[in-house]
Amino acid sequence: DNDLKEVMKRKIKEHRELVIKFRKEHAKTKLGDATVGMIYGGMRGLAAMLCETSALDPNEGIRFRNLTIPEVCCKLPKGKGCNNQPYPEGLFWLFCTGDIPTIDQVNFVRMEWICRAELPQFVIDLLLGLPKQVHPMAQLSAALSVMSVCSEFPKKYNTVKKDVMWELMYEDCMDLLAKIISVASIIYTHTYKECGYKPIIDEKACWTKNFCISMGYEEDAFIDFMRLYMILHSDHGSGNVSAHTVHLVGSALSDCYLAMAAGINGLAGPLHGLANQEVWKFVLELQKKVGKTPTDDQVKTFVQEKLKTGVVPGYGHAVLRKTDPRFTAQKEFCEKNLPNDPGVKIVWQLFKIVPPLLQSLGKVQNPWPNVDAHSGAILQAFKMTEMNFYTVLFAVSRALGTMAWLIWARALLLPIERPKSYTTAELMKMVGTS
Numbered sequence: 001d002n003d004l005k006e007v008m009k010r011k012i013k014e015h016r017e018l019v020i021k022f023r024k025e026h027a028k029t030k031l032g033d034a035t036v037g038m039i040y041g042g043m044r045g046l047a048a049m050l051c052e053t054s055a056l057d058p059n060e061g062i063r064f065r066n067l068t069i070p071e072v073c074c075k076l077p078k079g080k081g082c083n084n085q086p087y088p089e090g091l092f093w094l095f096c097t098g099d100i101p102t103i104d105q106v107n108f109v110r111m112e113w114i115c116r117a118e119l120p121q122f123v124i125d126l127l128l129g130l131p132k133q134v135h136p137m138a139q140l141s142a143a144l145s146v147m148s149v150c151s152e153f154p155k156k157y158n159t160v161k162k163d164v165m166w167e168l169m170y171e172d173c174m175d176l177l178a179k180i181i182s183v184a185s186i187i188y189t190h191t192y193k194e195c196g197y198k199p200i201i202d203e204k205a206c207w208t209k210n211f212c213i214s215m216g217y218e219e220d221a222f223i224d225f226m227r228l229y230m231i232l233h234s235d236h237g238s239g240n241v242s243a244h245t246v247h248l249v250g251s252a253l254s255d256c257y258l259a260m261a262a263g264i265n266g267l268a269g270p271l272h273g274l275a276n277q278e279v280w281k282f283v284l285e286l287q288k289k290v291g292k293t294p295t296d297d298q299v300k301t302f303v304q305e306k307l308k309t310g311v312v313p314g315y316g317h318a319v320l321r322k323t324d325p326r327f328t329a330q331k332e333f334c335e336k337n338l339p340n341d342p343g344v345k346i347v348w349q350l351f352k353i354v355p356p357l358l359q360s361l362g363k364v365q366n367p368w369p370n371v372d373a374h375s376g377a378i379l380q381a382f383k384m385t386e387m388n389f390y391t392v393l394f395a396v397s398r399a400l401g402t403m404a405w406l407i408w409a410r411a412l413l414l415p416i417e418r419p420k421s422y423t424t425a426e427l428m429k430m431v432g433t434s
Ligand code: NMX
Pocket: 270, 271, 272, 273, 275, 307, 310, 311, 312, 313, 314, 315, 316, 317, 318, 319, 358, 363, 364, 365, 366, 370, 371, 372
């Protein structure tokens, strides 16, 4: 069957039965205890959330529906570009069903998104009316928030039977994914280019190609890299700031546009997705200070100086304890396609020099690079130089994973999220120190 919604209907029925049985049998089974350290420490390591679409292992990195990044890249149906990267439409099918799709199933998603791609005029007018100095992430958040008016969910959520509520969410999420590439491309062309703003949705092209062409990038190699980019940034468990926010806001039965806008606001923080912009700023500052091809000693001195007042963007992680496989996938892409690019070479030089420096601080849990350490150099090499736009690409990709999980959250009828908070005085009393 090529119809994603029909396949999901079957999968949801089976999975609901499994979850109901498991919850009944283990409702009181303990999985660990919260500590005072966890409560003050950003809930690091606290077993408290569900996510069926992806799971993050500190040493191995992310798995999408139990497949590692190399497995996903190998198994999903591929585009015809020179590097043969998989279609993000296929990844969405995988997130939604847990199955590797056939090419016909990928085509089903591709055509659904093409048919739903048109933007309401007021969204275009809103974006064109925004001052160009509004950060692209704020523009994306604003556009998605107002698109809430397109959602069917608020109109019907209280009248449909609970067990079909996910179908409303499915329709809205498919619309959002179809439209987000046009919103992002308008943000790009309006903010940075003189050429028009009209997104191009070609029925014969895939989601990524339509996105790239709408931004003015027609080169096959760029489109192919963008497929990889869309795969790599799509999901990272549900505890990261953006995915958690989407889920949290969705749990109040806010529609998917409002939930995604909220997640985007979190992704726009420099400790999260904005790090990709910050990495390139860091590299530019380094090059301005010591030239385009710095020596290892010059890089070391620069990093040491920066560490006196801040963090090295693109390094460290709240969960990962090894080099991010998403960094490695981009490095491998460059080894094949951009081995002599000066920006890429600086990223590799930082990879050699930064980890020992972070280790020497004695407090950094993970001195290794994360996904954001590499992407900027590749985008620069493809002449997408506007670094303030980079996190918008991350956001478009993150919509794939978060929308799939939002549909499933409604399918599993997950309740409004509401953990218990304590005052310091209460905590002191609980541990017997007051
Ligand atoms: N450079 C310098 N210091 C660092 C770094 C780094 N890259 N990473 C962690 N530290 C410091 C951190 O600031 C903290 O210092 P202090 O105790 O003085 O406050 C100490 O090391 C312990 O922090 P950790 O427990 O290792 O890290 P935590 O889980 O709190 O934070 C990040 C994780 C990702 C926020 C942190 O590593 C960081 O700020 N990295 C740089 C920003 C970045 O690349 N973010 C992108 C993450 C991926 N993404 O896309 O979201």
